[in-house]
Amino acid sequence: MVEDVLRVIDLRAEFRSARGPVKAVDGVSFSLQPGRTLALVGESGSGKSATALAIPRLLPDPPGRVTGGQVLLRGRDLLELDPDEMPRVRGREIAMVFQEPASALNPVMTVGDQVAESVRTHRRPGGPVRAAVIEALARAGVPAPEKRLRQYPHELSGGLKQRVLIAIALACGPSVLIADEPTTALDVTVQARILDLLAYLGRRLGLALLLITHDLGVVARTAERVAVMYAGRVVETAPVGRFFRSPLHPYSRGLLEAARMTRDDTGSFRVIDGAVPDLADLPSGCRFHPRCAVARLRAACAGPPPPAREAGPGHTVECWYPGEAAVGRAWAGCARAPAGPRPAAAEVNSRSAGL
Amino acid sequence: MLSFVARRLVEAVPVLLAVSIVTFGLLYLVPGDPVKTLVGERASPETIANIRRELGLDLPVHERYLGWLGKVLKGDLGRSWLTGRPVAESLAARFPVTARLALTAFAVSVLVGLGLGVYSATRQNTVADHLVRTALLLVGAVPIFVMATAAMYLFGVKLRVLPVSGLGDGSFVYFVLPGTVLGLYLSIYQARMTRSVMLEVIRQDYIRTARAKGLPERVVTWRHAFRNALVTVITLLGGSLSHLLVGSVLTETIFNLPGIGRFTVDAAYARDLPAVMGCFLFQAVVFVVANVLVDIGYAAADPRVRLG
Numbered sequence: 291m292v293e294d295v296l297r298v299i300d301l302r303a304e305f306r307s308a309r310g311p312v313k314a315v316d317g318v319s320f321s322l323q324p325g326r327t328l329a330l331v332g333e334s335g336s337g338k339s340a341t342a343l344a345i346p347r348l349l350p351d352p353p354g355r356v357t358g359g360q361v362l363l364r365g366r367d368l369l370e371l372d373p374d375e376m377p378r379v380r381g382r383e384i385a386m387v388f389q390e391p392a393s394a395l396n397p398v399m400t401v402g403d404q405v406a407e408s409v410r411t412h413r414r415p416g417g418p419v420r421a422a423v424i425e426a427l428a429r430a431g432v433p434a435p436e437k438r439l440r441q442y443p444h445e446l447s448g449g450l451k452q453r454v455l456i457a458i459a460l461a462c463g464p465s466v467l468i469a470d471e472p473t474t475a476l477d478v479t480v481q482a483r484i485l486d487l488l489a490y491l492g493r494r495l496g497l498a499l500l501l502i503t504h505d506l507g508v509v510a511r512t513a514e515r516v517a518v519m520y521a522g523r524v525v526e527t528a529p530v531g532r533f534f535r536s537p538l539h540p541y542s543r544g545l546l547e548a549a550r551m552t553r554d555d556t557g558s559f560r561v562i563d564g565a566v567p568d569l570a571d572l573p574s575g576c577r578f579h580p581r582c583a584v585a586r587l588r589a590a591c592a593g594p595p596p597p598a599r600e601a602g603p604g605h606t607v608e609c610w611y612p613g614e615a616a617v618g619r620a621w622a623g624c625a626r627a628p629a630g631p632r633p634a635a636a637e638v639n640s641r642s643a644g645l
Numbered sequence: 646m647l648s649f650v651a652r653r654l655v656e657a658v659p660v661l662l663a664v665s666i667v668t669f670g671l672l673y674l675v676p677g678d679p680v681k682t683l684v685g686e687r688a689s690p691e692t693i694a695n696i697r698r699e700l701g702l703d704l705p706v707h708e709r710y711l712g713w714l715g716k717v718l719k720g721d722l723g724r725s726w727l728t729g730r731p732v733a734e735s736l737a738a739r740f741p742v743t744a745r746l747a748l749t750a751f752a753v754s755v756l757v758g759l760g761l762g763v764y765s766a767t768r769q770n771t772v773a774d775h776l777v778r779t780a781l782l783l784v785g786a787v788p789i790f791v792m793a794t795a796a797m798y799l800f801g802v803k804l805r806v807l808p809v810s811g812l813g814d815g816s817f818v819y820f821v822l823p824g825t826v827l828g829l830y831l832s833i834y835q836a837r838m839t840r841s842v843m844l845e846v847i848r849q850d851y852i853r854t855a856r857a858k859g860l861p862e863r864v865v866t867w868r869h870a871f872r873n874a875l876v877t878v879i880t881l882l883g884g885s886l887s888h889l890l891v892g893s894v895l896t897e898t899i900f901n902l903p904g905i906g907r908f909t910v911d912a913a914y915a916r917d918l919p920a921v922m923g924c925f926l927f928q929a930v931v932f933v934v935a936n937v938l939v940d941i942g943y944a945a946a947d948p949r950v951r952l953g
Contacts, residue, residue, distance in 0.1 A: 346857065348853060348856055348857060350848075352770075376859075377856075377859045377860060377861050377862075378859060379859070380856065380857055380858065380859035381857065381858040381859030381860075382859055385857065385858075386854075386857040388850060388853065388854065388857075390850055393849060393850040393851065394850040394851055394853070394854045395851055395854065396851040396854070396855065396869055396872075396873070397851070397873065397947070397948075397949060398872050398873055398876065398946060398947055398948060399869075399872075400948075407855075407858060407860065407868075408858045408859075411858060411859050411860055412859060442948040442949070444948070455854065458854070458858060459857075462859075
């Protein structure tokens with residue numbers, strides 16, 4: 291068994307709001323191994339990005355705040371560190387790539403300077419910075435890196451900007467890379483290339499990669515393991531193969547059906563009825579039960595929240611009735627239900643229909 | 646970058662030409678007869694007609710304008726009707742005073758205003774932030790002449806560390822007090838604007854990228870956030886500087902400094918036409934040049950501007 295580089299244990303984070311604390315991350319646990327990719331999947335508002343930002347302690351405070359849990363980087367709890375010590379962890383040990391390459395680069399600094407900053411901050415002085423910068427850009431697949439040094443972000447395409455951000459992230463040889471929807475803002479053709487690059491670099495550099503996405507196509511393409519997040523909790527964790535073959539949580543199954551664009555017997559696309567619950571006012575019991583077809587006629591789902599169960603090797607699920615079929619015709623019914631002006635479909639990219 | 650500067654300079658020419666026409670035209674429309682002001686109400690019509698001819702006031706408008714413009718371009722702004730001295734000479738004597746006052750005040754305002762703005766923004770909604778903002782509001786509520794008098798009394802009379810007023814030998818110490826008082830008032834707006842722009846910039850994705858790189862907070866604030874905020878703040882700075890260079894009447898008057906501001910006001914009261922026109926034109930040129938400099942500053946601060 292490969293050793294864990296990063297273990298997140300029972301992480302909790304909330305945002306203060308006028309309506310009380312919004313529990314964006316509510317007891318999330320997972321671990322990352324070198325050279326492996328874990329995909330964190332979920333709808334908008336499920337707490338994926340808050341989890342990603344809480345790990346290197348980049349959650350904007352206020353209004354955000356980590357309220358509990360541990361983030362163990364090689365056994366050392368980052369949440370216990372002095373805030374002044376975090377800059378030495380960020381970039382050097384945990385690097386990040388964000389969703390919007392267009393706004394993630396400083397518009398008034400040259401590409402070269404921005405990569406060099408990363409190199410300089412974490413290196414012993416005296417080394418040839420320029421060479422390291424060019425090497426970092428080349429490794430991230432930036433064509434003609436020497437020419438890019440003096441260019442500004444507005445002179446680059448979206449895909450190229452994301453490559454520059456990857457170069458910045460990897461310039462100092464981190465052991466963990468957190469990529470928060472790194473391809474969402476890019477063209478489809480560019481998406482695939484960036485993902486392949488991340489997967490390739492992850493394997494070659496032995497990176498532990500946390501890939502946050504709402505796109506199951508991305509998961510299938512890049513990850514070894516998948517964790518499904520719903521309303522601040524990880525409801526199912528499984529190896530990718532098992533997950534696509536036999537998802538156990540009704541929410542995971544709903545996501546997959548929506549992604550496959552399955553039609554029900556009336557010809558409508560199957561979607562998950564309803565919307566992500568208000569994180570300041572969560573339903574009792576299992577958070578998914580008000581939207582769940584399986585839970586329709588089962589009182590247990592509204593009772594105490596389901597504990598995590600082992601469902602196979604590396605496969606855990608938080609559900610009272612994992613893998614069970616919907617009661618009666620509930621599935622079909624829920625897809626047809628005219629809830630609101632437009633059924634709030636699980637935000638699953640329809641491009642990933644080829645699963 | 647060089648072609649950008651050249652283009653801005655060329656673009657300034659028609660602006661200046663328009664300014665010269667407006668200056669000339671405005672004064673043509675001003676009520677009251679300057680000749681009568683000059684010679685007094687009781688002068689005979691012949692005297693008035695003679696003086697009119699002497700001053701060239703009997704010629705048609707366009708001839709007067711072109712004649713005036715031709716001289717202006719040669720640096721001749723005419724002679725003051727009041728003192729008979731060349732206006733250009735008077736301006737040249739007074740501009741260094743105004744310039745020194747302006748630069749001192751500007752330096753003070755930038756240091757205090759931008760410094761406090763950044764300080765306040767990085768500590769948003771803390772006690773320090775509220776204290777800074779309240780203090781600035783209080784200073785702004787006190788009229789400048791009250792503040793100036795208090796400062797003169799404290800530093801000039803009580804502590805005797807700075808000259809109270811006047812130009813003295815023109816050395817820097819005579820500008821410390823007026824420059825600081827004037828700069829303090831300007832800094833209020835600069836601090837407010839810097840704070841709000843910084844707050845906006847700090848929320849940008851690239852600031853998160855900078856933090857994710859592992860840069861210390863100090864570097865994130867100054868190298869990343871402040872440089873981007875500067876792009877916006879430069880507009881205000883340019884405006885401040887050009888206003889200062891045009892002369893600060895109140896400050897010049899309170900501290901008894903013979904600068905451009907007082908000269909303009911005195912000339913206007915005396916209906917000293919050539920002096921007023923000279924002042925206006927000079928101030929317009931200063932304004933336009935300052936704006937060109939701001940544009941160049943923009944381009945230096947923000948690479949995206951250089952394209953436009």
